[in-house]
Amino acid sequence: MKGRFMSSMRKVGVIEDHSSVVLGLQAMLIDHPVVEVVASAGTVTDLLDQGFDLDLVLLDLRLSDGSSPTTNVDQLRAAGLEALVFTGAESPYLVRQAAKAGVLGVVRKSEPADVVVAAIAAAAEGHQVVTTEWAAAIDGDPGLADVELSPRQRDVLALYASGERADRVARMTGLSPNTVNDYLARIRVKYAQAGRPAGSKVELYQRAVEDGLLPMPEHPRR
Template sequence: MTENPSNADHLPVAGPGPRRVGIVEDHESVVMGLEAMLADQPDLVIVASAPTVPELLAVGADLDLVILDLRLSDGSSPKTNVEQLRAAGLETLVFTGAENPYLVRLAAKAGVLGVLRKSEPTATVVAAITAAANGEQVVTTEWAAAIDGDPGLQDVGLSPRQRDVLALYASGEKAARVASLTGLAPHTVNDYLARIRAKYAEAGRPARTKTDLYKRAVEDGWLPPPLLHPGRQ
């Protein structure tokens, strides 16, 4: 397995040799899969992995590339994650199920080197990581579609608190229950919902009903997409 923050002092010093890769992924099986794919690649070595961007940065490893999952359990925004990594001088390759086009767009427009599906064959994954670790753009269908995505699907700029309220309310909770779960007063929740609707309306993405709010929350990645019925594509 890879290093963790507690072992940061024992990380090897950067120098000539294999390209050094870090992973931000909260599913251990995915990390293990990537380790297996790169195990016989002499030009690549995974030196650190963590479930969040701050935790990876805390390791202090000198990296050539970070492989980033889009949807993490800490609820962080792909745009914020990519910007944090770039601020630390690290380039990013997104490795995702690509289940949410809006999240892909956020990451792509934040300046990643490419967007790669987890379902790609091993040879394709290895080639993409190798290229990205050498600073090359990895042009895939998902990446190109993200860059050229629907210009009408604009980021409405919700605050973290507004996103919490939206996710709870749009998932089916009543306003009173949202107030209880968030510690906000009921009138504050209603005020937040009014402001959320106004922001979506200003962006040309009206959300007049609760169903509309659910659709907007899924589009923007604050709620997971609905599962397809078994047997349907």
């Protein structure tokens, strides 16, 4: 009887930089009858190297190794694993990347525990998990071509477009001013090639907002 029960368990791995998040997920699922967290790591490679037979992987969008959602999901799928994004990030750009790579859905860390558990249980059975936020991020701007920026380029763009001068961005990021200017030039070229003008600082700000690198501006209160 025990063997049959254990064989029905759905085993989940977590790719996440923060141990507190993993502990929270384990606590959420500790009494779940068929889903359990059995492994965690900070990168896809480290999780796969553990050799667990997993039914689902929970994947954060922003990892300290700078890897992209596309690369991570592709690596997981090549290993025969499906992914559910579990993240606090609110970047439509990264969400679109994950969606195009073929994840089962996106769940925010801010969701109530029962919502998170239900999403994990559904995804562990192979079901799609569609949330309003995910649908809005995917469908809200289908005409925007994705622009592949490195994590460092995204940092530079976010700081510069938010109003910082290039020399201050250099100090804040530990880069040289020449490197910052080179990054900005490359960023402008990439957006231009995608048909999204970014010649001026105002346009760079607009592109950064569109791709979730900066928050949407609040409407003034009346």
